[in-house]
Amino acid sequence: xxxxxxxxxxxxxxxxxxxxxxxxxxxxxxxxxxxxxxxxxxxxxxxxxxxxxxxxxxxxxxxxxxxxxxxxxxxxxxxxxxxxxxxxxxxxxxxxxxxxxxxxxxxxxxxxxxxx
Numbered sequence: 001x002x003x004x005x006x007x008x009x010x011x012x013x014x015x016x017x018x019x020x021x022x023x024x025x026x027x028x029x030x031x032x033x034x035x036x037x038x039x040x041x042x043x044x045x046x047x048x049x050x051x052x053x054x055x056x057x058x059x060x061x062x063x064x065x066x067x068x069x070x071x072x073x074x075x076x077x078x079x080x081x082x083x084x085x086x087x088x089x090x091x092x093x094x095x096x097x098x099x100x101x102x103x104x105x106x107x108x109x110x111x112x113x114x115x116x
Contacts, residue, residue: 001035001054008042015071017043023078024052030085035055041070052081059088073111087100 001024001058005017020039028035035056042049048070054061061084 001025001037002029003037004036006040006092008040010041010048010070016074018048019071020074023074024081027078027082027085030082030089031056040114050074050077052077054081058092061088095101 002013003021005020005025007013015053019049019096024037033056035054037052037054040049040051042051047066047068049066050073051064061081063077063080063084065073065080067073067076
């Protein structure tokens with residue numbers, strides 16, 4: 001996954017970029033198609049804000065996290081995106097109704113025979 005980084009009111013940090021890239025690569029395996037993303041780091045008074053938006057062919061994902069520690073904010077954003085990715089893959093994998101598939105029809109037929 002290709003990521004673009006933007007820093008506002010914060011110094012550019014290579015270690016922060018590599019940490020974010022590693023964490024995003026861990027959850028990137030849940031995406032069905034390759035995507036690209038924008039990572040936006042900002043600081044307001046004593047709190048860091050990390051916003052990540054990921055574009056794929058299927059869908060647009062966006063999450064933001066706030067914390068006193070910038071690495072904790074990255075972790076919270078990654079957790080939110082992971083939930084979104086898993087939900088999307090589950091919808092795509094289980095998109096058929098089970099009763100319309102062959103296995104589902106056999107299962108319902110077996111249940112009716114046992115009940116009778």
